Amino acid sequence: MTPPAHHADPGADAGLFDLPIPHQRPHDAPPATQPGPSTGAGYVPTNDLVLVRDVLERAEGFGYVLIGEHQQVWRRRVRGGPHVDRAPVVEANAVHQLLDRGFLALGAVRPVRHGRHETAATSVLLTATARARLRRWHIHPPEVTTNPTAYRTHH
Numbered sequence: 001m002t003p004p005a006h007h008a009d010p011g012a013d014a015g016l017f018d019l020p021i022p023h024q025r026p027h028d029a030p031p032a033t034q035p036g037p038s039t040g041a042g043y044v045p046t047n048d049l050v051l052v053r054d055v056l057e058r059a060e061g062f063g064y065v066l067i068g069e070h071q072q073v074w075r076r077r078v079r080g081g082p083h084v085d086r087a088p089v090v091e092a093n094a095v096h097q098l099l100d101r102g103f104l105a106l107g108a109v110r111p112v113r114h115g116r117h118e119t120a121a122t123s124v125l126l127t128a129t130a131r132a133r134l135r136r137w138h139i140h141p142p143e144v145t146t147n148p149t150a151y152r153t154h155h
Contacts, residue, residue: 029075043066049142053068055094056130064095065112065121071096074112074121084112084121095124 014092043075047050058064073092074084087095098104107123126134 004114007129008118010119042094046063046090048094051090052098053134053137053142055098056103056126056134059095059098059124059126060134064124065110066106067112067119067121071122073124074114076083076136081092082111082113082118083103084114086114098130103127103133120124 058075062079062081064075064087065076066072067074067084073087073095075087075091076110077083077085095104097105103126105125105127107125109122114122115153
């Protein structure tokens with residue numbers, strides 16, 4: 001059986017499985033998500049310093065783990081504990097962004113639980129650079145340029 005014929009766009013290159021890939025001009029809009037080099041997960045980057053500070057503080061406190069092939073971000077309920085809950089999307093995006101920028105790092109694989117399900121998860125660790133940034137932010141908080149009520153989760 002032969003695969004269906006694809007009508008190639010004359011301004012396109014052949015991509016995976018010889019499907020056309022249109023050329024992107026430099027002034028075209030970037031994709032909504034960016035693939036991260038450390039995790040490979042796509043995320044929407046943020047400039048919200050309140051969100052970034054909250055994520056770094058949670059990483060230092062209870063912690064995060066990554067689960068599965070798509071590196072889904074989950075929050076630990078208790079520091080070092082096995083029980084986890086799914087992180088909100090904006091928080092998960094910030095975790096992937098901070099991993100890719102070197103403020104968070106991947107740690108050991110540990111078993112975690114959600115309800116009656118158990119699986120292996122990769123720990124997310126705070127780097128020394130991030131700890132120093134948090135100490136500075138406790139002395140001199142970052143100026144909030146976004147709506148501080150737009151992002152809120154329970155700590």
